[in-house]
Amino acid sequence: MATEELALVGTYTDGDSDGIYTVAVDGDGAVEQRSVTAAGDDPSFLAIHPSGEYCYAVNEVDDGGVTALEIDRATGELTRLNQIRTGGGADPCHCTVDATGQYLLVAHYTGGSVAMCPIAEDGQIGAPSDLVEHTGSGPNEERQEAAHPHSIQPGPDNEYAYVPDLGDDRIVGYELDLDHGKLVASDAATVELAAGSGPRHMAFDHDGEYAYLINELDSTVTVLERDADTGSLTVVDTAPTVADDYDGENITADIHVHPSGEWVFGSNRGHDSIATFAVDDGTVEFQGTVSTRGEWPRNFALTPDGETLLAENMDTNDVVAFDVDAATGELSATGAVTELPSPVCLQFL
Structure with a gap:
């Protein structure tokens, strides 16, 4: 990375x-704190507006909410x-802004719902225009007793939104109705998982x-092929995030694609590591x-040029920098370690 980049944590x-x-x-990859802004309790996951002028933070608490902030660029x-x-219940844990910048999409983990909230021209967030409750469960009695939407991601064409639901082992697909502010359930864009x-x-x-x-409970990464016409997803490959001989406890967290498209990275908690995957035509x-x-x-980030990966170690209150080898995708620690309290999500501006 040739120049200094600003980011929010x-x-x-x-x-x-x-x-x-x-x-x-x-x-x-050294991180220097510049300022801090109060944004309510537990402003954990962040989303940046496409204009770069606004930031949205979920407040991951029992009466979950979202805080909107203006960014001095x-x-x-x-x-x-x-x-x-x-209004979606406890622990909103993830949010994204649709490509047009009109709506914020929010996933509520404990509340078991997803919401669509309008964004005003001045960046302020409005009450949900739609709220959809998920149902279902899975075989893990401790973690899958009910539906748990863990993220919500607009598709590349901004026509669909995809919700990985940890509780019932599905990606639930929705058509994005931007004219009416609705999430329209799509059977075609929904896929059952292991x-x-x-x-x-x-x-x-x-x-x-x-x-x-990335699948939290069985420590795997799944590749899905997308049909641009229908929004459907088809499972084409799966790989582990830890070596076969590892017998300790582990749950995964975050996943990112390298800007080159040649590498995918995922984070492991328990094993406390970043896994690297080589990508080749759907595998x-x-x-x-x-x-x-x-x-x-819990999360990590790649610099916009892909030269550096920043791992956010939540329990040890630090951010650790790694060089990314452009030829192999191999990670090597730079020695840059920055103390930050309970870092959860780093987003570059």
């Missing part, structure tokens, strides 16, 4: 955190705009042909793991 505020941190990331400093209750897998986060490749899904090949040098990497 969402956190949990039940410890030493004061909210959302604005940071600068230099060419070596020169400094990355935040100004709070408004906060709403999303029982007990616990789908969590997904990322599309850059031409939208394939999606990569993924597990290349191995690298320790995150900390504990519980």
Whole structure:
């Protein structure tokens, strides 16, 4: 990374955190704190508006909500705009903005629902225009006693939204009705997954042909081929996120596609590592793991140029930088480690 990049870091505020941190990331991946903004309790997962002018943070609490903030694009400093209750129940854990910037999409883990919230011209967030409750369960009695939407991701053409539901082992698909602010259930865009897998986060490749899904409960990555006409997803490959001889406890968290399209990375909690996968025409090949040098990497981020990966170790309160080898995808620690309280989600501006 040749120049300094600004980023925002969402956190949990039940410890030493004061909210959302604005940071600068230099060419070596070193993270420097610039400012912090109060954004309600547990402003964990963040979404940046396509204009780059606004940020939205889920408040991952019992009476879950969303906080809207305006971004100073020169400094990355935040100004709070408004906060709403999303009405979807407890623990909204993920949000995204549709490509037009008209709506924020929110997944509620404990509440078992997804919401669609209008965004005003001044960036403020409105009460949900639609709220859909999920039903279902899975074989894991402790974790899959009910539906648990864990993320919501618009498709590459912004016609569909996809919701990995950890509780009932499905990606639930919706048509995005932007004219009426509705999530319209789509059987064609919904896909059943392996029982007990616990789908969590997904990322599309850059031409939208394939999606990569990380499964929390069985520590795997699933590749799905996407039909651009119908929005349907078809499972084409699966690979583990840890070596076969690992017998400890592990649950996965986050997944990202490298800007080159040649590599996919996923995070392991328990094993506390980043897994690397080589991508080849709908297949993924597990290349191995690298320790995150900390504990519980709930999320991680790639710099926009793909040269650096930043692992956010939630339980050890630090962000650790790794160089990404452009030829092999191999990760190597740069030595840059930055203390940040309970980092959960890092989004570049």
